[in-house]
Amino acid sequence: MKKTLTALAVSCTLLPLTFSAQAATLIHAGKAFTGTSNELRNKVTIVIEDNKIESVKSGFVSAEKGDTVIDLKDSTVMPGLMDMHVHLSSQQGGPKSYLERFTLNEADYALRAANYAKITLDAGFTTVRNLGDSHNETIALRTAIDKGYAVGPRIYTVGKSIATTGGHADPSNGMSHLLRPDVGPEQGVVNGEAQAREAVRTRYQDGANLIKITATGGVLSVAKSGQNPQFMTDELEAIVDTAKDYEMTVAVHAHGKEGMKRAITAGVDSIEHGTYMDDEIHELMKANGTYYVPTILAGKFVAEKAKIDGFFPELVRPKAAAIGPLIQQTFATAHKAGVKIAFGTDSGVSAHGDNAQEFALMVEAGMTPADALTSATVNAADLLGVSDILGTLEPSKLADIVAVKGNPFDDITIMENVSFVMKDGVVYKQ
CATH class of the missing domain: 3.20.20.140 (Metal-dependent hydrolases)
Incomplete structure (x- = not known):
């Protein structure tokens, strides 16, 4: 029995270990206020895995199989x-x-x-x-x-x-x-x-x-x-x-x-x-x-x-x-x-x-x-005292994300009509 287990262990080390890629959520934002500067970024993709932001990328990144895409191209996206x-x-x-x-x-x-x-x-x-x-x-x-x-x-x-x-x-x-x-x-x-x-x-x-x-x-x-x-x-x-x-x-x-x-x-x-x-x-x-x-x-x-x-x-x-x-x-x-x-x-x-x-x-x-x-x-x-997890749209931050239709820099009152709410990676309003 001991020999069999040893052989099995050796054989396993010779085989490649494969894991299925985890599905991500991609937010395609027409504009984004990330909190990292006072400027709005145009055409941004926010990639979310589990309850965290994995990356913030320029342009509208294509989804891979199993990914979910949220289309907010007519909106300004920002931290919760x-x-x-x-x-x-x-x-x-x-x-x-x-x-x-x-x-x-x-x-x-x-x-x-x-x-x-x-x-x-x-x-x-x-x-x-x-x-x-x-x-x-x-x-x-x-x-x-x-x-x-x-x-x-x-x-x-x-x-x-x-x-x-x-x-x-x-x-x-x-x-x-x-x-x-x-x-x-x-x-x-x-x-x-x-x-x-x-x-x-x-x-x-x-x-x-x-x-x-x-x-x-x-x-x-x-x-x-x-x-x-x-x-x-x-x-x-x-x-x-x-x-x-x-x-x-x-x-x-x-x-x-x-x-x-x-x-x-x-x-x-x-x-x-x-x-x-x-x-x-x-x-x-x-x-x-x-x-x-x-x-x-x-x-x-x-x-x-x-x-x-x-x-x-x-x-x-x-x-x-x-x-x-x-x-x-x-x-x-x-x-x-x-x-x-x-x-x-x-x-x-x-x-x-x-x-x-x-x-x-x-x-x-x-x-x-x-x-x-x-x-x-x-x-x-x-x-x-939570700047390490909240407050900006950056990798490793919790996925608290909201959006308004239009540009709040042009009309701040549109903040009174939030059209999208995600908290901790879960969508509560869309």
Whole structure:
């Protein structure tokens, strides 16, 4: 028996080993924004094997037997879009939105998030940062999408945001003291350095990808100030230092200057909204490599709704009217100053699926279409720390690819009508 096996082994080494060639998917793109330059390439073939880009070739390459060809010769193809500020489990709908915490259960939030996730993916956004939910529902949704039993974008989520007592993300705001729950680090309310560290570790335990704090007042919370600083320096440093230990980045909701200044100095990764930033803040952000996520669309939305009697509570309405209109100009000056910008909308304030309306607002404020697309691809991937797998159309990157009919450099508003969506090598819209 031993001789027979030896002879068989020898004979096998003399025979050529042949494997059937794996079928590829070829995308024939009339134009391509690859993210590797600010120029569009004409007539490009993107070769995809499994869930990754194998190559990006000039011209329309012929298919081999078994290959699949996707004809996008009338379209501009680009990396999957990335929105760095969404809230998938909510959508602002006027007065009823403020009653939902009394009427909805955890399952209601989760199922609604799944619906909005599908809408977001259909709009061409294959990756999002979810910056705050109510019951860790987007952590569960992220897992469901990753395992294939829900459909939506790739989610990086903070779970529950972190605030101080009475701060922008304190879930007990606006309640009678007879109803007000006892909230602490688990619910995202901290006071002092020890509780700040505990809140970060709790989110790590819950499975959050990153941390979000509300360093100043906010527009839509039932609290008086929309811009006062709400964390002390020692609390901010405790959050950032602890987050770094767990390899988590820190995103910061901030409108007022002092809150931004404290947060940037503490070493956070991004400032969201940033309404009252000035030249001093610009220089501080550039010196620290801090990203700015503008959310112009949310500002426009709340400014318009503030004109409607009864849409917002009376405590919220003047904040929306004052802060909302300023964000586009804040973006314009930050961009001109050279601050790093990553695309973000705060969708959930405005309607999910309308995310791409942000592009036109960015271009209207002075950004080129190429830079606007870069903010939602290359820059967003950099902010997330995933530039090795996402953000450009290059070999070995994940096959997250979207397309629009026409040329977005000529008309950026066509980004609002994405006609093709591929995520992780799977076509979800064509």
